[in-house]
Amino acid sequence: MNPMNILIIGSEGQLGSELYDALVLKYPSAKVVCSDIRNAFPEKERNFEILDATDAPALDRIIEKYQISQIYHLAAILSARGEQNPLWAWDINMRGLLVVLEAAVKHKIHRMYWPSSIAAFGPNTPRVQTPQQVVMDPNTVYGMSKQVGELWCRYYFEKYGLDVRSLRYPGIISYKTLPGGGTTDYAIDIFHKALKGEKFTCFLGPETPLPMMYIDDAIRATLELMEAPTEQIKERTSYNLAALSFTPEQLGEAIKKAIPGFEMDYAPDFRQKIADSWPGSIDDSEARKDWGWNHQFGMDELVHVMLDGLKSGYLS
Numbered sequence: 001m002n003p004m005n006i007l008i009i010g011s012e013g014q015l016g017s018e019l020y021d022a023l024v025l026k027y028p029s030a031k032v033v034c035s036d037i038r039n040a041f042p043e044k045e046r047n048f049e050i051l052d053a054t055d056a057p058a059l060d061r062i063i064e065k066y067q068i069s070q071i072y073h074l075a076a077i078l079s080a081r082g083e084q085n086p087l088w089a090w091d092i093n094m095r096g097l098l099v100v101l102e103a104a105v106k107h108k109i110h111r112m113y114w115p116s117s118i119a120a121f122g123p124n125t126p127r128v129q130t131p132q133q134v135v136m137d138p139n140t141v142y143g144m145s146k147q148v149g150e151l152w153c154r155y156y157f158e159k160y161g162l163d164v165r166s167l168r169y170p171g172i173i174s175y176k177t178l179p180g181g182g183t184t185d186y187a188i189d190i191f192h193k194a195l196k197g198e199k200f201t202c203f204l205g206p207e208t209p210l211p212m213m214y215i216d217d218a219i220r221a222t223l224e225l226m227e228a229p230t231e232q233i234k235e236r237t238s239y240n241l242a243a244l245s246f247t248p249e250q251l252g253e254a255i256k257k258a259i260p261g262f263e264m265d266y267a268p269d270f271r272q273k274i275a276d277s278w279p280g281s282i283d284d285s286e287a288r289k290d291w292g293w294n295h296q297f298g299m300d301e302l303v304h305v306m307l308d309g310l311k312s313g314y315l316s
């Protein structure tokens with residue numbers, strides 16, 4: 001797969017910014033091009049292009065300019081923000097995906113990545129150890145766009161042979177960027193408040209289990225999926241992916257072990273209903289079997305790496 005010219009769409013978000021660093025480290029001879037609607041890191045020396053993912057001619061120009069052979073399409077409006085403006089979120093998430101899929105076929109892109117989410121499941125999905133193949137009836141716009149997006153990915157694979165691969169991410173926890181409109185973001189905000197010595201008011205109730213993952217595991221899973229030989233990719237919608245599951249109360253207790261004075265209370269809002277419609281835990285045995293997925297960060301590692309990372313200068 002050399003030379004590899006890789007385009008990240010949505011490079012300035014939580015995943016994109018860390019994926020960029022990981023790709024540069026892993027493929028030193030590759031050209032990695034970032035694109036987003038704004039440049040969040042103007043001080044970084046890198047290839048960056050302003051791009052609205054729904055702008056097909058602009059995407060064509062970038063792919064041609066850099067002779068792109070791989071695309072990671074990460075730009076999306078997350079669950080909670082999407083509920084504030086449903087048609088706008090649908091347009092960005094759905095039309096954005098279709099524009100990128102079309103461009104990928106047209107320019108004979110070698111391999112493409114697009115993330116799905118636990119949000120693709122819904123209130124009638126079994127919530128405990130949710131299997132790969134199961135009822136999916138999402139009731140958020142974000143979740144609907146992920147569920148239908150998965151089907152479009154499979155369609156482009158079957159109809160055009162486009163090698164597009166996908167993971168159903170759990171809530172991703174990281175410290176380098178601030179939360180961006182998701183329902184799982186309480187599990188990031190809580191660390192910021194704890195380190196500032198402030199009380200944390202959680203927008204979910206204490207007993208709301210959700211699947212979560214530290215970002216290093218999420219990035220590694222993404223790169224491993226993208227590197228796996230084609231014959232190992234048996235699931236062409238999107239793979240279930242899991243690391244750990246916890247409730248806000250359990251996370252609060254784990255933080256309290258490191259910061260004994262930490263206090264939290266609960267004021268559930270509209271996001272409670274979203275969380276209640278999602279799985280509490282995920283069965284990802286197919287990812288483990290097909291391409292060898294294995295998570296590394298459990299609860300203790302997660303808490304330590306978040307607190308250490310934020311202390312070392314990322315605390316805003």
Ligand code: SER
Pocket residue numbers: 078079080116117118119142169170171172181182183184185
């Ligand atoms: N983290 C996302 C959200 O909360 C789920 O994929 O919207």
